[in-house]
Amino acid sequence: MKKILVIDDHPAVMEGTKTILETDTNLSVDCLSPDASEQFVLRHDFSAYDLILMDLNLGDDISGIELSKKILKENPLCKIIVYTGYEVEDYFEESIRAGLHGAISKTESKEKIMQYIYHVLNGQILVDFSYFKQLMTQQKTKTSSSPQSEQDRLTPRERHILQEVEKGLTNQEIADALHLSKRSIEYSLTSIFNKLNVGSRTEAVLIAKSDNVL
Missing domain, CATH: 3.40.50.2300 (Response regulator)
Known part of the structure; x- marks a missing residue:
């Protein structure tokens, strides 16, 4: 068992x-x-x-x-x-x-x-074909072009959250707007900060805009 x-x-x-x-x-x-x-x-x-x-x-x-x-x-x-x-x-x-x-x-x-x-x-991982195809497409893009920056790896949700941050909304207001939990927003912001190598919401927005991520 x-x-x-x-x-x-x-x-x-x-x-x-x-x-x-x-x-x-x-x-x-x-x-x-x-x-x-x-x-x-x-x-x-x-x-x-x-x-x-x-x-x-x-x-x-x-x-x-x-x-x-x-x-x-x-x-x-x-x-x-x-x-x-x-x-x-x-x-x-x-x-x-x-x-x-x-x-x-x-x-x-x-x-x-x-x-x-x-x-x-059994030591395996099950991946939906559509998602696997998406990953393979991303991998081909990485190998056929210049190395992908951390900024380019922001997910659509992370980009959306940054757009709301730019409006000056609080984490709770962003959570309400996107129908997510406040904890989910905080977790996503941590991921964004790590990818952009910044320590604040303002820095994240500035870096993202300077690199045309937003």
């Missing part, structure tokens, strides 16, 4: 996912709500699980990918999948770069979630 751990800050989501997964008698599922303390990773034996489903937004003080990095640092053989309610394409590549086994949407059917889990358990 394979042991699965669902990490989420919403009890109803955890229990619902547990119920769905345990319709497969080969899966045993535990649930865990995280906290932002430095001791969280050390208090739990994540190596006991064959796979972890990790929510992306875990509250104001912690993100799923950052928590996953900490778990992988202590347990490098762990297999972790981002389990999110947002667009998977926005986080898939970043998840892979962080050492995770991709991402899947909470809105997918039970059959597709099960399929993805079993692929990962």
Whole structure:
């Protein structure tokens, strides 16, 4: 029997996912709500699980990918999948770069979630053909032209968020405008700052405009 751990800050989501997964008698599922303390990773034996489903937004003080990095640092053989309610394409590549086994949407059917889990358990990653084709096209563009800058790798959502930042909106106002959580906006801004190598919203807008990203 394979042991699965669902990490989420919403009890109803955890229990619902547990119920769905345990319709497969080969899966045993535990649930865990995280906290932002430095001791969280050390208090739990994540190596006991064959796979972890990790929510992306875990509250104001912690993100799923950052928590996953900490778990992988202590347990490098762990297999972790981002389990999110947002667009998977926005986080898939970043998840892979962080050492995770991709991402899947909470809105997918039970059959597709099960399929993805079993692929990962077998050491594989399942990618939709349309998204794979998009990645291949981007790769061909990179190899046939000059090296792509970090600015050029901003996602459409990140560009949209920067446009809202330029208007002077707060993180909460941007979240309301884009129908996202405040935590999601903060996480995206962190990603933008890292890509543009800046430390503030003003710098990000100025750099993006100077390089014709906006």
